[in-house]
Amino acid sequence: MTAEDAVSExxxxxxxxxxxxxxxxxxTTASNATFLGSIGDTVVVYKPVAGEAPLWDFPAGxxxxxxxxxxLVSEALGWDLVPRTWLRDGPFGEGMVQxxxxxxxxxQAVDLFPAEEIPESGWLPVLEGEDEDGRRVVLAHEDTPALRRMAVFDVIVNNADRKGAHILAMPAGHRHGVDHGLTFHVEDxxxxxxxxWLGEELNAEERDGVGRVLEEIGGRLGRQLGELLSAxxxxxxxxRCARLLDDGRYPTPSGQGPALPWPLW
Known part of the structure; x- marks a missing residue:
């Protein structure tokens, strides 16, 4: 697949x-070889295939x-969740450039609060625990349409690694998601x-976005994904898209594995 074929304006x-x-x-904080670089005046992130650490549950390379x-799925949703990403050659061979x-x-879209200091509105608690001094702390994320859309995206791409640091808080409230190598596995x-938002109903915008993905998989998006993923x-x-539309709600953890990534950031 060439970069020109990608779904984009x-x-x-x-x-x-x-x-x-x-x-x-x-x-250096990335688990796989990840470089900052430039192409002319454009700053990019480069992750060569040769620098990918082997995993027991995802095919190598x-x-x-x-x-x-x-x-491509983010573009089909129409929500500008994932920064422009493409494959190309680089100093260490073919890789992802973003x-x-x-x-x-x-x-900050995700944060850790002392249990007694969680904001009364605009934030949703996810996990409670203790810090190294035995004080109760709560992991929470903001309650915004931008982050809700990212949660829907993660469900359909089956994201196995949505850490707090993988959510980029952009100016004017926009949110970008990055680090999507652990996605699209056939198992949950x-x-x-x-x-x-566990168990909450999808709104009309969210349902429409998932519906667009299903529709486009039958055309250009499906052909593009066919060069990147297995049948x-x-x-x-x-x-997953069809099930999410049928259920009409944010799913609950499946119980087949850990529901949270580790580390959380």
């Missing part, structure tokens, strides 16, 4: 698809393609910090 420039990718640093597939996003340091592996994985994606 505008095709990528020739410079972004084949221009010189210069590495400027390494993001597939994480970069899953990240691109997640971007437009760098500059977060708003004054905002949803692990997320966004459980605050079984695409079938599982269709089944």
């Amino acid at each position: 505008e095709p990528l420039s020739a410079e972004l698809t084949s221009g010189d990718l210069k590495l400027t640093g390494r993001i 597939t994480l970069a393609r899953r990240e691109v597939a997640a971007y 437009l760098w996003q500059e977060q708003d340091p004054a905002q 592996k949803l692990r997320t910090v966004l459980w605050g 079984e994985e695409i079938g599982a994606l269709v089944a």
Whole structure:
């Protein structure tokens, strides 16, 4: 699949698809080799396939393609959840390249609060525990339409790694999701910090978005995903979308594995 084929309002420039990718640093907090770089004046993140750590439950060398597939599904939803992402060659071979996003340091979509200091409105608790000093703390996330949409996205792509740090708080309240290598497994592996709407009904916008994905899988999106995922994985994606629309509610944890990623950030 070429970058020009991706679902997007505008095709990528020739410079972004084949221009010189210069590495400027390494993001050491990532579990796979992840680099900060630039293509001309554009700042990007580069994750080479060669730097992917082997996993027992995901096929080797597939994480970069899953990240691109997640971007394509985000575009089909129409919610601008995943920054522009594509495959291309780089200094360490083929990999995923994604437009760098500059977060708003004054905002936080997920946070840890002392139990007695959770805001009375606008936040939803997810998990309660104790810190190293034995004080009660609560993990909570904001209650916003932007984050609700991300939770829906995570359900249909079967995101096994929605950590707090994988949610980028952008200016004006927009939220981007990143690090989608652990997605599209045929088994239920949803692990997320966004459980605050558990059991709530989907609204019309959310249902419409999932419906668009189902519709587009029958056309261009399905052809694009066919070059990135297995037929079984695409079938599982269709089944998750259909089940979510039939149920009409945010799902509950399946009980087949941990419901939260670790670490949480």
